[in-house]
Amino acid sequence: MKNPTSYFLCLLLLFGKTYLCNGQATTNQAIKVDRLIESINLSLEKHYVFPEKAQAITKFLQTQTKKKAYTSVSKDPQKLAKQIQADIYKIHRDPHMVVEYNPNLSGRIQGKVEPSEEEILQTKIFGKExxxxxxxxxxxxxxxxxxxxxxxxxxxxxxxxxxxxxxxxxxxxxxxxxxxxxxxxxxxxxxxxxxxxxxxxxxxxxxxxxxxxxxxxxxxxxxxxxxxxxxxxxxxxxxxxxxxxxxxxxxxxxxxxxxxxxxxxxxxxxxAHPTMPFTVGQGFVVSIPFARSLNPVTKTDWEGTxxxxxxxxxxxxxxxxxxxxxxxERQKMAKNEKEKQKLEYLINALYVNNDLLTLPLDQFDQFTGTYGPLVIYRDGNKLFCKFADNITELAHISKNRFVLDGNAHIEFVKDSKGNYSKATLFVSDGGIFEELRK
CATH class of the missing domain: 3.90.226.10 (2-enoyl-CoA Hydratase; Chain A, domain 1)
Structure with missing residues (x-):
């Protein structure tokens, strides 16, 4: 979306960030608050995406001005900007709406300064890099x-x-x-x-x-x-x-x-509301949401929610x-049990927990033994499996199930007496095998 002010300002807001420069903390001359509030109100009435909210805000700011609410900070533009923004938020809190004292940005907006060749080049470099x-x-x-x-x-x-x-x-x-x-x-x-x-x-x-x-x-x-x-x-x-x-x-x-x-x-x-900075004079800038998204299905957007x-x-x-x-979801459409088991294998593989310290060591000892060609043993606080000349460390998945290697999981199964009498092997292709404990 292109901004009617300048390409440069679109660039500054391209990433949803407010362009901030360090302005003066104080000024020798007091800000003409009446003029500033009037300018802010005009910008809100012209550009703010919610006209009725703009009217409520402007009415409150006018009341505050009549009460001389800003007199004490009229020589400190930074504090003045914060107080005006706070008052706006009392009526309607819109996180996109920001009041700031930023003479550098204000000058660029007012003068409609086009980006330099160097600035354009930098944006291209940023994108490419x-x-x-x-x-x-x-x-x-x-x-x-x-x-x-x-x-x-x-x-x-x-x-x-x-x-x-x-x-x-x-x-x-x-x-x-x-x-x-x-x-x-x-x-x-x-x-x-x-x-x-x-x-x-x-x-x-x-x-x-x-x-x-x-x-x-x-x-x-x-x-x-x-x-x-x-x-x-x-x-x-x-x-x-x-x-x-x-x-x-x-x-x-x-x-x-x-x-x-x-x-x-x-x-x-x-x-959901695109925002642009508008100069309101005396070095002040107000970022105002000037447009709103409208989904063709819901007839609304995600603003605030x-x-x-x-x-x-x-x-x-x-x-x-x-x-x-x-x-x-794929399991629901699986054509056979093997396909379902293959998907179950993939689900279990998502939740591998390599930290075996969460399990008590005496439980490890209950797993140890020989299951068919597999020898399960404990070394310190880790479980290992020896198969022929290969040794692999078991990684915990959940409960009594572990990763055996890159293509298989092993689950130790209790019998009716409470002993781990067999191990079930789940293979990545969906195959399931049982090995009795010797």
Missing amino acids: NNYLFKKVEVLPGNIGYISINGFLEHINEAKPIIESALGFLANTSTIIIDLRENNWGGEPDMVSQVESYFFKEKTRMNDLVNRTNKDTTFYYADPAKTDGLTLSMPIYILTSKKTFSAAEDFSYAMQQAKRATIVGEVTGGG GVIPDFKIEASKALLKAQELIFR
Whole structure:
């Protein structure tokens, strides 16, 4: 989305951050508070996405001005900015709305200063050196594709070969996990739309952006015509955290409401309203949400509420949970018992805990013995398995089940007398074998 003020300011807010410069702490002359409040009110009435809230705020600020509420801080612009913002929040708390004393930024906005060639070059260098924030792609066990995206930069043409290479690499996977847990940069809706386009066979309306300043609405579509023939139809899972914000929420919410993705993780940050800085004179700047997202399905957005996951879980556990959900879903469609067991093996492998200190040593001793060709023994606080000339350390999964090696798990089974009389071997291909204890 391009800002009517300047490309440079769009760049500054590209990642959902407020551009801060160190302004003067105090000024020799008192700020003309009446004029400042009047200017803030005019900007709010013209640009703020909620007109009725703007009216309530401006009325309160006018009352505060008449009470001389800002006189004591009129020579300290930083404190004045904080007090005005605090008063705004008394009427309507919008985390996007920020009042700051920032003469450098104010001057650039007022003068509509275009970015220098050096500044433009630096943004291009940033995008290229950071791989346009497409950070990792791999195929996980069980043929699950994984890609992490830490931001939606505006450089679509430059990033497109990277996107297509990454998604093309995952084209033969059964399911794809898109990790947005570190995507707190925000970004461009055009890039969001570009990435969405790879996951739809038909042109699909995903999000509208209602702009109060321009009094117009932009419609965003997932359009396979943008993807040079690459369409991915497998199930999609999206990982979120409380840091997931802005454009990443746009992507998550639209994919969820289009029934194209399952969200796993934490409720996201709740930023649906694009924000731009507006100069209000005397070195002050107010960041004002000037537009709002409008989902064509829900007729609302995620502002203030965040995107609600289909499965809520701590962000640190979301990747494992998503993999488990994928395997559980596949189990429901499994054609035979062996296929179900293969998936159960993959689920158990997700939760390997190498710290055996959580189990009492006397329990280890109950496991030790010879099970068919396998000799289980304890050395210190670790369990080992000897098979022919090979020795492997057992890693704990849960209860009495352990990882035997890269292709098998072993579970020690009690008999009716409470003794571990046999071991069940679960092989990665779904096979199950039993070995009696000698």
